[in-house]
Amino acid sequence: MKLKILATTLVSSAAACPGSPSFMHAKCDMSVVFQNSCPEVVAEITGRVSSADWSDPHNGGTYTITASSDTSIAGQRVTGDKKYTDKFDFILTAGDGTCTVEACSESQVSSLIDYSTNYCNLHSLYCNSADDCTTVGTELTYAESYSSCSQHDNVCVVKALHSPMMQAKDDEPCCNSCLVEGEEKYFSVDTRADLCGESCMTPSDFPKYKIFEKGLEKADKDNMCESLGYPVYTETEVHGFGPIKATVDSYAHDSKSYKLMNEVECVAPTVECVYNDAGDSQCCTQGEFCVPGVGCRC
Secondary structure (H helix, E strand, O other): OOOOOOOOOOOOOOOOOOOOOOOOOOEEEEEEEEOOOHHHHHHHHHHHHHOOOOOOOOOOOEEEEEEEOOOEEEEEEEOOOOOOEEEEEEEEEEOOOOEEEEEEEEEOOOOOOOOOHHHHHHHOOOOOHHHOOOOOOOOOOEEEEEEEOOOOOOOOOHHHHOOOOOOOOOOOOOOOOOOOOOOEEEEEEEOOOOEEEEEEEOHHHHHHHHHHOOOOEEOOOOOHHHHOOOOEEEEEEEEEEOOEEEEEEEEEOOOOOOOOHHHOOOOOOOEEEEOOOOOOEEEEOOOOEEEOOOEEEO
């Protein structure tokens, strides 16, 4: 659960953006200035996608380059759970020893909050050793500026831990119990990232957070995520901006219980939700609805 309250632009504005069939969708539109030549940038981005020695550090997604030239790159990324496809474009302009890139990634299904996924779709293709990223040819030096990319947390490599072999981080969770007077515990399960989050907030704040986090619900126990099969604490982050902020503890499956939802046979009282033409499915619990193109939602 990441309570990202920054507004997401609903339509494509930059020439680099590939577009989306969904009117309401998350995206990341930004500029990146490299202290490298454009041929070096193109070679590194396309080289990562084609290299057998490189893997996506953000949940193990699969990249495909659909078009490439000296001045542009187009492609798509399928999420590690094979459920979602995002499309991206890079438009490159050469300078005096530099390369300015207009980069954009867009979700292809209805979404408002993407937990920095579209940002990582782009960032993971050029990040460097200072970001704990693996390069395949040239160490790129860059600076990013954001046009319409409100969700750009630097979680692209950290999320590589969200796998069957992940381990908890050394820092401590903030929200095992809500100790501030007037605050209560709330939780949400992000089926896209396969994570569960817990946060403490006042009940009066719940309706405004619920607008942006549809799966947000009041917890009926302190260890809510653990009771839902997410026992491994991974990180604590502050999300939002200005007066609308939340401190969130994230939890994941452990190595023994980790399974993709579409590998699990639904057992009553759950029902199977086949939510796209590819036959992907999830097990919806009581009170959830099967939403086409999305999955189980409250």
